Amino acid sequence: MDLRYSPEEQQFRHELRDWLARVLPTVPPKPAADDWPARRAHDTAWQRLLFEAGYAGINWPRDYGGRGATPTEHLIFLEETERAGAPYVGVNFVGLLHAGPTLVAEGTDEQRARHLRPILRGDEVWCQGFSEPGAGSDLASLRTRAVRDGDHYVVSGHKLWTSYATVADHCELLVRTDPDAPKHKGITWLILPMDSPGLDVRPIETVLGSSEFSEVYFDDVRIPVTNRVGEENDGWRVTMVTLSFERGTAWVDQIVDSMRLVTDLVAIAKTVTRRSATAWDDVGLRRDVGHLAAEFDALWALVKRGVSQAQATGVPGVGASVLKLRYTEARQRLMDLAARVLERAALSRTDIGALWSLSGRHSGEFVEERINSLSYTIAAGTSQIQRNIVGERILGLPRER
Amino acid sequence: MHFLPTDDQLELQRGVRDLLAAKFPLERLPGGYDAGLWAELTATGVFGLRDELGLGLAESVLVFEELGRACVPGPLVATFLAAGLPGRAGSGPVGMLDPAQAPLLLAHLGIAESVLVLHEAGPQLAGPVSGAPVPEPVDPLSPLHELAATPDGHVVGDADATVRLRREGALLTAALQVGLAARLTDLAVDYAKTREQFGRVIGSFQAVKHLCADMFVRAELARVAVHAAAVTLDDPDTTDGPRTVAGAKLLADEAATVNGRSSVQVHGGMGFTWEVPVHFFLKRAWLHATEFGTAEDHAEDLALLL
Numbered sequence: 001m002d003l004r005y006s007p008e009e010q011q012f013r014h015e016l017r018d019w020l021a022r023v024l025p026t027v028p029p030k031p032a033a034d035d036w037p038a039r040r041a042h043d044t045a046w047q048r049l050l051f052e053a054g055y056a057g058i059n060w061p062r063d064y065g066g067r068g069a070t071p072t073e074h075l076i077f078l079e080e081t082e083r084a085g086a087p088y089v090g091v092n093f094v095g096l097l098h099a100g101p102t103l104v105a106e107g108t109d110e111q112r113a114r115h116l117r118p119i120l121r122g123d124e125v126w127c128q129g130f131s132e133p134g135a136g137s138d139l140a141s142l143r144t145r146a147v148r149d150g151d152h153y154v155v156s157g158h159k160l161w162t163s164y165a166t167v168a169d170h171c172e173l174l175v176r177t178d179p180d181a182p183k184h185k186g187i188t189w190l191i192l193p194m195d196s197p198g199l200d201v202r203p204i205e206t207v208l209g210s211s212e213f214s215e216v217y218f219d220d221v222r223i224p225v226t227n228r229v230g231e232e233n234d235g236w237r238v239t240m241v242t243l244s245f246e247r248g249t250a251w252v253d254q255i256v257d258s259m260r261l262v263t264d265l266v267a268i269a270k271t272v273t274r275r276s277a278t279a280w281d282d283v284g285l286r287r288d289v290g291h292l293a294a295e296f297d298a299l300w301a302l303v304k305r306g307v308s309q310a311q312a313t314g315v316p317g318v319g320a321s322v323l324k325l326r327y328t329e330a331r332q333r334l335m336d337l338a339a340r341v342l343e344r345a346a347l348s349r350t351d352i353g354a355l356w357s358l359s360g361r362h363s364g365e366f367v368e369e370r371i372n373s374l375s376y377t378i379a380a381g382t383s384q385i386q387r388n389i390v391g392e393r394i395l396g397l398p399r400e401r
Numbered sequence: 402m403h404f405l406p407t408d409d410q411l412e413l414q415r416g417v418r419d420l421l422a423a424k425f426p427l428e429r430l431p432g433g434y435d436a437g438l439w440a441e442l443t444a445t446g447v448f449g450l451r452d453e454l455g456l457g458l459a460e461s462v463l464v465f466e467e468l469g470r471a472c473v474p475g476p477l478v479a480t481f482l483a484a485g486l487p488g489r490a491g492s493g494p495v496g497m498l499d500p501a502q503a504p505l506l507l508a509h510l511g512i513a514e515s516v517l518v519l520h521e522a523g524p525q526l527a528g529p530v531s532g533a534p535v536p537e538p539v540d541p542l543s544p545l546h547e548l549a550a551t552p553d554g555h556v557v558g559d560a561d562a563t564v565r566l567r568r569e570g571a572l573l574t575a576a577l578q579v580g581l582a583a584r585l586t587d588l589a590v591d592y593a594k595t596r597e598q599f600g601r602v603i604g605s606f607q608a609v610k611h612l613c614a615d616m617f618v619r620a621e622l623a624r625v626a627v628h629a630a631a632v633t634l635d636d637p638d639t640t641d642g643p644r645t646v647a648g649a650k651l652l653a654d655e656a657a658t659v660n661g662r663s664s665v666q667v668h669g670g671m672g673f674t675w676e677v678p679v680h681f682f683l684k685r686a687w688l689h690a691t692e693f694g695t696a697e698d699h700a701e702d703l704a705l706l707l
């Protein structure tokens with residue numbers, strides 16, 4: 001067991017740090033949360049910078065234009081970019097972390113040649129059309145129907161919660177091709193061009209008041225059969241192959257951010273007056289802060305264990321569900337703790353007062369993230385579903401039915 | 402970075418696990434302290450892992466996890482810590498006393514050859530001591546005595562040595578707690594796979610399944626925290642030791658005590674019987690939670706290090 005980085009890994013870190021120090025001052029400020037075209041431009045411009053510096057697709061194989069970095073280098077990349085305040089992967093998320101790796105693993109040569117480079121260069125954006133009104137946790141019950149018509153599939157139905165749909169060029173789409181087969185056996189994975197006729201994208205307002213996701217209606221949308229990834233009716237397996245990619249190093253940036261947030265909160269608590277003393281004089285608060293710090297330190301260690309496992313065996317191991325469960329709940333507790341420190345300054349998403357700026361943080365940021373963190377225990381498999389996974393796949397307890 | 406146990410470390414851990422499975426199966430547990438087992442553990446080098454075999458705390462926590470998993474009775478941690486101290490007579494069990502704690506309770510007085518007294522100014526080793534037996538100790542396998550006064554011993558280190566011993570003691574106790582937490586999970590899961598109600602095994606009910614899942618998650622998180630703290634203390638180039646140990650002890654205390662309660666719950670009425678061994682593990686966890694700093698102490702200490 002060794003937590004120290006090798007000389008090569010340290011070298012990688014230092015080169016990356018130097019590059020970030022040079023390039024970040026040239027990156028324009030983050031656009032308004034609601035301005036989706038501007039956000040797309042911002043996120044893809046950053047992706048282009050990464051591409052030109054050889055950091056795009058850090059963990060993708062070299063043969064497909066990636067850097068072929070080791071899992072540990074990938075971890076270092078995520079840690080350093082977060083610490084340096086670099087832009088988040090943003091609208092490139094689905095392309096880089098999900099659709100791209102799926103094409104690498106399951107796509108045809110033509111599909112790879114067509115799509116991988118534009119993802120890496122930040123030229124094209126992807127979204128994920130999996131969930132439906134009737135298919136959330138029970139994803140395999142999806143009903144959006146695709147009927148073969150010559151060399152096309154004709155798709156009709158309704159997708160829901162499609163993040164970035166308004167700014168995406170392509171969508172990884174799960175459709176039902178065999179309604180008579182058992183539910184996992186009749187699903188197919190398709191590449192949907194978002195400018196296809198018959199498509200209707202309607203933004204949904206989130207609890208943040210912005211529209212990160214949309215519903216997507218399909219009215220006889222024609223998709224070429226050559227856009228199929230994997231065999232017909234084999235889409236569930238194709239999906240499962242790459243869901244693990246998404247889970248390996250997910251949350252790393254946020255865990256790094258959480259550890260920093262804990263220390264920032266300490267600084268703020270020392271300046272905030274509560275009754276006759278500072279908030280930090282309250283031993284109850286101090287203990288809660290200490291407890292959360294312990295938890296984030298342990299989650300960081302858990303990430304390193306998973307990365308080491310991936311490096312040794314190629315798969316991240318059982319830690320992914322454990323990490324998601326504990327991290328997302330810890331993050332929500334952290335935001336509640338921040339609200340305890342800020343008290344009534346936590347009542348607006350626009351900054352009130354100036355106290356917290358001493359840590360470089362803004363009260364509005366906490367409030368925004370407090371709201372945002374509500375989604376973490378829902379998206380990408382709810383906490384209840386994660387507990388089922390731990391209970392059934394790790395502990396071997398029988399399914400309910 | 403390679404934060405996985407090496408093959409040698411895994412083999413060491415497996416060796417201790419196999420030894421305990423053979424020599425100290427669950428059926429033996431209610432008998433309490435077992436002098437033969439203790440001698441065997443001593444001969445295997447369990448207490449001299451670092452000071453005689455030259456291994457690190459990383460190896461030691463893996464072994465202590467197994468001692469916890471088997472719920473081995475006896476003053477395991479203090480005996481390990483004493484192995485490195487000068488002027489120690491004999492190689493038998495060593496008790497541990499923290500003079501700052503009240504009441505002044507000593508576990509395993511009857512078998513302790515000597516007692517490690519963790520004075521702030523520096524640790525002392527005292528000879529056999531006497532005290533009044535505490536009736537009905539909560540952990541029936543860890544008899545307690547109340548001492549009238551802190552015994553005098555000979556000084557075996559300075560104030561820094563006490564700080565170091567407290568830190569290492571907290572780490573090894575946390576490793577015991579992780580072992581208890583993991584075993585409590587195994588006991589609950591095994592029971593949930595066999596006990597039937599409403600025509601099916603109770604582990605298929607989500608309310609039970611999720612209790613078990615949470616137990617597993619708690620034990621896993623505490624385990625990586627303990628491993629990270631051990632590796633950090635072993636590394637002379639970092640100063641993060643105090644922070645990681647505090648975090649490990651508090652998460653491990655929580656994992657062991659909460660898993661204990663959950664394991665009783667999963668066992669239903671059987672969990673409330675003396676015959677089912679779950680209570681021994683929970684009661685041991687309660688004892689360890691008061692040793693080498695409570696979760697509250699460590700949370701506060703950690704906050705001040707931020």
Ligand SMILES: Cc1cc2nc3c(=O)[nH]c(=O)nc-3n(C[C@H](O)[C@H](O)[C@H](O)COP(=O)(O)OP(=O)(O)OC[C@H]3O[C@@H](n4cnc5c(N)ncnc54)[C@H](O)[C@@H]3O)c2cc1C
Pocket residue numbers: 127128129130131132133135136137138160161162163164213375378379380381382383384385388607
């Ligand atoms: C911010 C955000 C972004 C998203 N982005 C996308 C996207 O880009 N593409 C996409 O396809 N999807 C996306 N999703 C959808 C997401 O994957 C689903 O919301 C999620 O899988 C849950 O499905 P649901 O909303 O239908 O809830 P439901 O499945 O209806 O769950 C409702 C409640 O019931 C519980 N529940 C359900 N089944 C069980 C069970 N078997 N046992 C115990 N409890 C159960 C759940 O835990 C939850 O508490 C996004 C969601 C969010 C919040």
